[in-house]
Amino acid sequence: MASKTTPSGSLSHRLSAMGLLVTLGIVYGDIGTSPLYVMKAITGATPLVTADYILGAVSCIIWTLTFQTTLKYVVLALRADNRGEGGILALYALVRRRGRMWLYLLAIIGASTLVADGIITPSITVLSAIEGLRAYEPSTPVIPIAIAILTVLFFIQQFGTHAIGKLFGPLMFVWFTMIGILGLAHIGNYLPILKAFNPWYAIHLLVTSPEWFLILGAVFLCTTGAEALYSDLGHCGKQNIRVSWIFVKTMLICNYLGQGAWVIKHAGDLHPGINPFYAIMPQAFLPIGITMATIAAIVASQALISGSFTIFSEAMNLHFWPRQRIKYPTDVKGQLYIPFINVSLYILCIIVILFFQTSSNMEAAYGLAITVTMLMTTLLLGCYLHYNRLNLWILVPVIGFFVLLEGIFFIANLAKFLHGGWVTMLLAGIICMVMYVWYNADKIRNSYVERRDIRNYFDIISDIKADESIGKFATNVVYMSKLSGKYDVEQKVLYSIIHKHPMRADHYWLVHTDYEDAPNERSYDFYELIPGTLYRLNLHLGFRVQPFVNLYLRQVIEDQVAAGHFSLQSGYASLRKHHVTGNFIFVFIKRVYAEFNVFTPKARFIMTIYNIVHHLKQSAPKALGLSTSNVFVEQVPLVVRQRKLERVKERQITDHTDQE
Numbered sequence: 188m189a190s191k192t193t194p195s196g197s198l199s200h201r202l203s204a205m206g207l208l209v210t211l212g213i214v215y216g217d218i219g220t221s222p223l224y225v226m227k228a229i230t231g232a233t234p235l236v237t238a239d240y241i242l243g244a245v246s247c248i249i250w251t252l253t254f255q256t257t258l259k260y261v262v263l264a265l266r267a268d269n270r271g272e273g274g275i276l277a278l279y280a281l282v283r284r285r286g287r288m289w290l291y292l293l294a295i296i297g298a299s300t301l302v303a304d305g306i307i308t309p310s311i312t313v314l315s316a317i318e319g320l321r322a323y324e325p326s327t328p329v330i331p332i333a334i335a336i337l338t339v340l341f342f343i344q345q346f347g348t349h350a351i352g353k354l355f356g357p358l359m360f361v362w363f364t365m366i367g368i369l370g371l372a373h374i375g376n377y378l379p380i381l382k383a384f385n386p387w388y389a390i391h392l393l394v395t396s397p398e399w400f401l402i403l404g405a406v407f408l409c410t411t412g413a414e415a416l417y418s419d420l421g422h423c424g425k426q427n428i429r430v431s432w433i434f435v436k437t438m439l440i441c442n443y444l445g446q447g448a449w450v451i452k453h454a455g456d457l458h459p460g461i462n463p464f465y466a467i468m469p470q471a472f473l474p475i476g477i478t479m480a481t482i483a484a485i486v487a488s489q490a491l492i493s494g495s496f497t498i499f500s501e502a503m504n505l506h507f508w509p510r511q512r513i514k515y516p517t518d519v520k521g522q523l524y525i526p527f528i529n530v531s532l533y534i535l536c537i538i539v540i541l542f543f544q545t546s547s548n549m550e551a552a553y554g555l556a557i558t559v560t561m562l563m564t565t566l567l568l569g570c571y572l573h574y575n576r577l578n579l580w581i582l583v584p585v586i587g588f589f590v591l592l593e594g595i596f597f598i599a600n601l602a603k604f605l606h607g608g609w610v611t612m613l614l615a616g617i618i619c620m621v622m623y624v625w626y627n628a629d630k631i632r633n634s635y636v637e638r639r640d641i642r643n644y645f646d647i648i649s650d651i652k653a654d655e656s657i658g659k660f661a662t663n664v665v666y667m668s669k670l671s672g673k674y675d676v677e678q679k680v681l682y683s684i685i686h687k688h689p690m691r692a693d694h695y696w697l698v699h700t701d702y703e704d705a706p707n708e709r710s711y712d713f714y715e716l717i718p719g720t721l722y723r724l725n726l727h728l729g730f731r732v733q734p735f736v737n738l739y740l741r742q743v744i745e746d747q748v749a750a751g752h753f754s755l756q757s758g759y760a761s762l763r764k765h766h767v768t769g770n771f772i773f774v775f776i777k778r779v780y781a782e783f784n785v786f787t788p789k790a791r792f793i794m795t796i797y798n799i800v801h802h803l804k805q806s807a808p809k810a811l812g813l814s815t816s817n818v819f820v821e822q823v824p825l826v827v828r829q830r831k832l833e834r835v836k837e838r839q840i841t842d843h844t845d846q847e
Contacts, residue, residue: 206427211363212355214419214428215435216487217308217412218256219359222366222439223315223480226446226463228405228550233398238377238451243392245383245447247406249440255561256413259589261432264417264564265425267571272706272731273420275301275564276501280704280730282570290570295507295622296615297563298498301414303615304556305495306532307549308411309337309488310539315546316480319465319473333540336481340488341533344524345514355486362483365476367438370445373467377448403599407554409443412487414560418494421706421731495532496525497731504702504730506629507622509804513733523733527803535614543607552607556615558597565589621800628797631790636669637678641697644681645717648695651684652720657691662758662769664692665740666776668699671725673714679776693758693769698724698736706731711743715752722753 229244230236269277279294313333320327374380382388393399416428446463453466468476500523502508514524543549569586573579600608651657666680676697684690708729716723726739747753757769 201424202426202430206424207431208356208360210356210419210423210427210431211359211435212357212486213422213490214415214431215359215363215412216355216483216490217312217415218410219363219412219435219439220312220315220480220483220487221409221412222442222446223462223464223484224311224546224550225405225408226443226450227461227547228408229402230450230457230461230463231547231550232401232405233396236450236454236457238379238454239388240392240396241447241451241454242380242383243388243396244402244406245380245443246386246389247392247402248409248443249383250386250389251406251410252436252439254592255410255589256416257432257436259561259565260413260416261429263585264568265420265428267568268420268425270705270707271421271424274418274498274501275414275560275567276498276505276507276730277421277706278417278564278567278571280505280706282567282574284704285574290567291507291626292623293563293567294505295619295626297560297567298502298507299618299622300556300559300563300611300615302495302498302618303611304411304553304560305491306535306614307539307553307611308491309340309484310536310543311546311549311553312484312487313337313481314540314549315462315464316477316484318462318546319477319480330540330544334537336485337488337533337536337540340485341492341529341536344492344529345526355489358479358482359486362479363435363438365479366442368441369467369476370438370440370442373445373449374441375448376445376452380444380448380451383444383447400599400602403596404554404603405550407558407596407600408550409439411554411557414557414564415490415494417564418497419490492529492532495528496523499525499528500733501730502622504728504732504734506702507626509621509625509800511803539610542610548607552603552610555597555600555603555608556611558593558600559615562590562593562597565593620796621803624793624796624800627793631793633669638670639676639678639681640674641676641681641716641721642674644676644685645721647685649717649720651689651691652693654691657689659691659693659758660688661692661772663694663696663771664690665696665698665771665773667736667773668697671699671701673712673723674716677776683774683776690774693720694753695721696724696740697722698726698740700726700728700734700736702730703727705729708732709739711739713743713747 225248229241233240265273267273267278267281269281275297276294279290283290283294310333313336314329317327317329317332317336320332321329392402396402416432420428442464445467449467450457450463464480465473465476499508499511500513503510511525511527514526539549543552565586569582572582572586604612664684666683668675668677668680670677680697684695706729708727709732710727712723712725712727714723715721724740724743726734726736728734728739744753744755748755755768757763757767759767762769
């Protein structure tokens, strides 16, 4: 056996000024635009706004950012890095080999709710920013402007956003500095607002207020972007995230304190159309403020779109989602573009804007699904810490605290279900169903693969190669195998080589792609099973690596040619005389689900839905980067346990007249 291993490498970046600036532009778009709508949602949660109410609400914000964002994500979750990568699917990849089989349910529920709730992020942030124009002109057409901005944003994804992304860091630094200074300038309106740092005011408000669930539902909006701090670990590194969060949290709290002080001072003049975020800006500063808010909204939307591409790309390699076309607009590592996902997100964002009309209406729907994501992350994080042998006396109280906290937020957000939360939960349910069906259908299909030991067929394969009475199919025939063992081969592959037509070639390749838990693994195992005739190649790719089999196979062959284990010359004498390189034909055996198969009711349901969902799937040759290669596809039925049928019998003919 010859093997070659390429180190996966760590993407953790060292702490640096440039790293901190880039982190501001990548990580904090969502949570950084929360001040646009959080205080407006809080003032709209009660008909009577008092100083005690605002003081308690701001205290809830401060301690939510402290416990939920700082302690859980910045301090704890960033420790669970998968070779420098983060996010709920990277966390699942860390625990799936050591945990229970049902852990995949936590991963698909968390991923689907994250995507579903994220669909509202571009809509609510862009609408909230553009609604500031109504301070100048109440008849401003907010919806058309918001749709136009989103249209441009989604359109440019196909060209890559690397150049624009370089500007995000400095722009977000200006944004956070701006909102922090604006908040500090208004704390003097009501200095006792500083008492909000005392958690007693938060507890008192929640205990005494009958609308506590509405208050918490509004407060939770301040931390909806916390999941991005963990998901973007691979782009920025934990040290840059932790240090930059100190600055971001300080500026956010300053802004919330300033908005709270302004609301208390003007409590008697509030009306539903007032947004405290814009109200604390001087009138002459409004154009700059609205422009910066729009830019910050675009940054938040871009982060959501890029994050969605990453989630679905990982889901494909973890067998949670049908493999689809992926493009790479630039050479920047990790930047990808999935046309189907981009178009789907765009259409859904437009539908959300047209359905809810205003950011105030969206606030009633925003946050419900993301609480589910956070709960799933907490449970997977608990599994990870348990498998790493954290003392149970520490693990149980810590994870129990976050489950309780997020459970309370989930109950509070359930009040939003009938007011629009059902939209995100419906989207999450559809995405989750597709992931569940795809994962389990893949398991069902794999469970019925008939495994053979290819050593029992060495002689016949060698004889087929030497039999000149059989027309030669190709110099090199490459079979894509679902089995990873050195000598394991599907019965259907042997049927194709030996029985179907027989397949004569000079070299036979069995290639298997295995997706590793390490996110960026690129390695292979190579075996020469029959010298000069049969080869086995097992590719080991990380769940964030795209399976470009044609490119990786070429690299492997170059290594083997250099080592003298393989010859690239054509197997046809006339071509070999002119030193022509041998051709490669890739053979795919496509197993088609047949209705005559017998499944359990659950399996039958899964396979029925799979038959519908599989139309989203990109063809295997294209998915493996073989669209420009010579590909041969054979269709065979997915044969499982079949129905027992009565045997047909030969008719006994007694009428000799009919016989004549």
